[in-house]
Amino acid sequence: MQCKAFAAPHKSIQLLAGISKPPFIMPGDTGMQIDIVKAAFAVSNYDVKFTHVPLSLHMRVYKRRDIDGLITLMDDKTELGLYLSQSYISYQNVVVTLAKNNLNIKQVSDLSKLRVAAFQNANLFLGDNYASVVSGANGYIEIADQKSQLALLFTDRVDAIIMDVNIFKYMLVELQNRKKYLNIYNKEVSIFPLFEQNNYVAGFNTIELKTLFDKGIADIKATGQYQKIVDSYLKTHPL
Structure with missing residues (x-):
């Protein structure tokens, strides 16, 4: 008798994101950043749900609600007590x-x-x-x-x-x-390009989520999926 293979069950996490800033964050839980984060966690079979609030309110909302992490953090925000990922997106x-x-x-x-x-x-x-x-x-x-x-x-x-x-x-x-x-x-x-590039990270309440995210980012970069996401939002223009 042949055993039937079952896919691993999906798990869900809740992250805080900023308000609409095309092409990075857009209505309907789309945008370059949103798609990158989703793809990175999909590697480990996680679904991501986002709550959108202005960046200035992130920590207040994070402390009051059942939130697993935040995206779009500067990479020096160690005082927040979160496990910070590697940089996954840059603004220039x-x-x-x-x-x-x-x-x-x-x-x-x-x-x-x-x-x-x-x-x-x-x-x-x-x-x-x-x-x-x-x-x-x-x-x-x-x-x-x-x-x-x-x-x-x-x-x-x-x-x-x-x-x-x-x-x-x-x-x-x-x-x-x-x-x-x-x-x-x-x-x-x-x-x-007069100004320094700003690199952003994600912050999580457990080291396990941070590790899964870093692994996922590395994976989608290695397969080319990361660049495909970026290219899908930045249509070619002769600048």
Whole structure:
């Protein structure tokens, strides 16, 4: 008599994630980060459920609810008492200009005389030197709606915008796919990576989950699944 093989039962864990930030986190529990985390835990037959709250509320919610861990943590957050994973995602803030303007931005101080639209609270995240340079700049603004940053740049109302390079690529392709906007957004750009890359980790309440996650990330990178997820959100664009 032949024995029937049974698949290992799926287990479920609950993680905290931030609110929508395409392409990293998107409505409906999708997005580059969400899909990477799901795929990593799927290696060990875990299903992941997400609770979405602003990053500023993560620790408060984590302490009050039955949560197994948090994603999108800086890799130096050892004081939280969580078991921190290896880095699994990176954000890279850059300066973007229109190529036709022939701007050559080599250092943060070069921004002082330009009209710049940065992401909200950029002066808190991009270092003391950056905060000092932009604090006295008349043409500097910070905007919560990042699509508005692109609109300002491509209509020549600012000289430069500052945002994560993957968010920029994702939003640009999305806008170019709308025919009524094609003539506005179909312009060559220059990208200047002035800022350090920020590496993010996940934090878990047990070392077992941390170990499974690290193993899963290594596995999906080795098989190419990790890169396929990234590529699926970053459609090719000649930047």
